[in-house]
Amino acid sequence: MLSDWQTAGATLEPLIDSSPSLKEVKPLAANLSVLGETGLEALSYLKFGLPSTPEWRTAATLKMDEAAKPYGALEFAVVPSVRKLINASGSK
Numbered sequence: 001m002l003s004d005w006q007t008a009g010a011t012l013e014p015l016i017d018s019s020p021s022l023k024e025v026k027p028l029a030a031n032l033s034v035l036g037e038t039g040l041e042a043l044s045y046l047k048f049g050l051p052s053t054p055e056w057r058t059a060a061t062l063k064m065d066e067a068a069k070p071y072g073a074l075e076f077a078v079v080p081s082v083r084k085l086i087n088a089s090g091s092k
Contacts, residue, residue, distance in 0.1 A: 002043070005036025024072045031067040035082055038063055042085035052089040060086045 012029040016022040038060050045052045052060075064086065068079045 002036045002039040005032050009033030039082045042089040045089035
């Protein structure tokens with residue numbers, strides 16, 4: 001699922017660009033890609049048993065802050081779960 005999210009922005013962008021009514025939610029497509037990418041990175045840290053760096057966690061948290069912003073009447077309900085992966089990746 002995270003892999004699908006990671007590629008969703010590029011997949012959805014042409015559709016959004018061709019529909020004026022979807023322009024308002026264009027940032028959501030980019031944020032969905034960021035959610036997928038960040039979630040996969042956190043899982044990699046966990047999979048290999050390596051703690052993520054504080055710098056990475058700070059950058060990832062800032063990405064989640066941006067992804068949590070609603071656009072139009074839409075927002076992502078999964079941001080808290082990706083945040084948990086980020087936080088868990090800092091533990092040994």
